[in-house]
Each structure stands twice: as structure tokens, then as C-alpha cells.
Amino acid sequence: MKTSKSPNEVARTAILLAKLSLPAYRHKYSPHVFTQHQLAAVLILKEFFTTDYRGIVEIIKDSSDLRSILELSAVPHFTTIQKASKEIFAKPKVRKLLKETIRLAEASGILNQKTKLSAIDSTGLEAGHTSRYFIRRREKGQKDCYQTTTYKRFPKLALVCNALSHIITTALGMKGPSPDVVHFKKLAFESETAYPTDTLLADAGYDAEESHRYVREELGIHSIIPPRIGRPTKKPPSGKYRREMVERFDKSTYGQRWQVETVMSMIKRNLREELFAKSYQAQIREMMLKVITHNTMILWVRGFLQSIPDPF
Numbered sequence: 001m002k003t004s005k006s007p008n009e010v011a012r013t014a015i016l017l018a019k020l021s022l023p024a025y026r027h028k029y030s031p032h033v034f035t036q037h038q039l040a041a042v043l044i045l046k047e048f049f050t051t052d053y054r055g056i057v058e059i060i061k062d063s064s065d066l067r068s069i070l071e072l073s074a075v076p077h078f079t080t081i082q083k084a085s086k087e088i089f090a091k092p093k094v095r096k097l098l099k100e101t102i103r104l105a106e107a108s109g110i111l112n113q114k115t116k117l118s119a120i121d122s123t124g125l126e127a128g129h130t131s132r133y134f135i136r137r138r139e140k141g142q143k144d145c146y147q148t149t150t151y152k153r154f155p156k157l158a159l160v161c162n163a164l165s166h167i168i169t170t171a172l173g174m175k176g177p178s179p180d181v182v183h184f185k186k187l188a189f190e191s192e193t194a195y196p197t198d199t200l201l202a203d204a205g206y207d208a209e210e211s212h213r214y215v216r217e218e219l220g221i222h223s224i225i226p227p228r229i230g231r232p233t234k235k236p237p238s239g240k241y242r243r244e245m246v247e248r249f250d251k252s253t254y255g256q257r258w259q260v261e262t263v264m265s266m267i268k269r270n271l272r273e274e275l276f277a278k279s280y281q282a283q284i285r286e287m288m289l290k291v292i293t294h295n296t297m298i299l300w301v302r303g304f305l306q307s308i309p310d311p312f
Contacts, residue, residue: 039081
């Protein structure tokens with residue numbers, strides 16, 4: 001699925017998405033200088049331009065088109081945008097934004113009854129902008145001996161996407177490294193709540209009898225997860241569903257699992273894999289902002305604004 005590269009198109013989509021998801025102000029005693037709709041759209045544009053808070057302020061100052069689309073009579077200070085991110089892109093508001101992107105995708109035909117195939121995966125992101133040159137460089141006075149820097153923790157983004165449209169239906173930010181299987185149930189449940197699917201695809205990192213049992217018996221979803229291969233043996237796995245994966249593995253359908261890897265690649269190529277945020281909670285918010293921005297960039301490409309009347 002293609003994504004929009006037009007700042008104006010993304011801005012129009014972002015402001016409508018915010019209007020449909022959030023109240024104009026947090027409470028009646030708010031300063032009423034900028035609406036949550038405007039600030040949410042600015043944050044999405046910040047991620048779209050892969051810049052920081054100061055950078056997006058300068059971009060908006062220089063663009064009369066963006067100010068007009070966002071209905072800004074003044075440009076917010078970068079600290080106003082930074083403070084707004086703590087409120088707008090923390091639970092539960094970020095969940096409302098994500099669910100609204102799914103609803104709009106359904107209304108515009110991007111998601112339909114023929115796209116009931118989902119895939120789950122996770123990826124690590126960079127916790128900073130350090131040049132890779134400094135990660136591995138020669139020891140002073142040595143020709144073949146290199147310094148090594150090992151990062152014990154890194155931001156990790158796990159998500160479920162619709163395999164045909166590349167729309168992300170749910171996402172979870174966390175610290176890595178961590179086993180994939182520990183977040184499987186949470187993501188499967190949230191994805192099924194947001195956009196029901198017929199089949200869920202996952203790689204061997206999610207292989208567990210309990211994973212199959214949960215999605216099949218409790219959620220009513222067919223699961224396809226290749227079993228991990230340990231020591232060579234002729235004995236089939238003891239679990240009912242893992243044994244099925246060995247005896248009747250659907251290679252054709254499982255071949256679509258690469259679509260979730262495409263989504264990970266789209267996020268890293270379009271929105272960069274480095275995070276500006278330093279604290280753990282800020283990194284979680286920035287990862288969720290990437291998810292919302294990714295969906296927003298897909299929505300416009302199919303022209304959903306033309307098929308959905310503006311309620312405002």
C-alpha cells in the first residue's frame with residue numbers, strides 16, 4: 001500500500017482524524033488558545049517530517065498552507081507541543097485515535113470483508129541518533145582490534161496489521177530485548193476488538209501451544225505459527241495445535257506474513273527508526289505516534305476524504 005508524501009494531504013487527514021477522536025479542549029478551564037485537534041495534527045506532522053518539536057514549529061511558521069489547513073491563527077511554542085504529546089499520545093486517547101483510523105479505513109473501503117487476514121510481529125528501534133561509526137571503531141594504535149559497544153536495552157514496537165491494506169490495528173511499545181510470545185495474547189485480543197480477523201499469522205517467535213489455544217478457542221481466530229525446531233526428533237509436538245502445524249501447515253496463506261515485515265520497513269523508511277525521546281514513557285508515546293502517522297499516510301492515498309463527508 002502506498003503512503004502519501006504530501007504535507008498538505010497528511011495535515012488535512014490528521015486534523016479530521018483528531019476532530020473525530022478527541023474533544024476540542026481537555027476541560028472548560030483550558031486556555032482555549034489551541035485545540036487538541038490542532039496540536040494532535042501538529043504532532044503527526046512532526047513525525048511525518050521526521051523532525052523535533054523546534055523543527056516542526058519552524059516548518060509551520062514557513063508554511064501558510066499548513067497554518068490554513070490547521071486553522072492556526074498563531075504558531076504554538078515548541079514546549080506547548082511537547083506538553084500536548086504527554087496528554088494526547090498517552091492511553092487512552094491514543095487508542096481512540098488508532099480506532100478512528102480503523103473506522104475511517106473501513107468507511108472508505110480500504111478495510112473490507114475480503115481483508116480478514118492479519119499478521120503480528122515486533123521490531124527494535126534506535127534509542128538515539130549516534131552514528132554507527134562510533135558503535136564499532138578501531139582501538140587506538142590497532143589495525144584489527146575494534147572497540148565494541150553493546151546496548152542491553154532498546155525500544156521495541158510490536159504490532160498487528162491487516163495483511164492486505166497495511167493498516168495497523170493495534171500496537172504496543174515496550175523495552176527490548178524480550179520474548180515475543182509474552183505480548184501475543186494482549187495484541188491478539190486488542191486487534192480482534194479493534195478489527196476482527198479470520199486468520200492471524202505469526203513467526204516462530206510466537207510459537208506456543210497456549211498461543212494457538214487462546215486465539216482459536218477464546219477469540220475464534222485461526223492461527224498459523226510455524227513450530228520452533230529444537231533437537232532433531234521424529235516425535236510430533238505434544239500439543240494439539242502445534243502438532244497440526246507440523247502435519248498440515250498452510251504454506252500458501254503463511255506466505256503473506258511478510259506483509260507485516262513490509263509495514264515495519266515502511267515505518268522505518270518513512271518515519272525513521274531513531275527516536276528523539278530519551279525517557280521510557282516518552283519513547284512509548286513516540287512509537288505510538290509513528291503508528292498513528294503511518295495509518296494517516298495510508299488513509300489519504302485512497303482518497304477517503306472524498307468518500308466521507310466532513311462533519312464539521
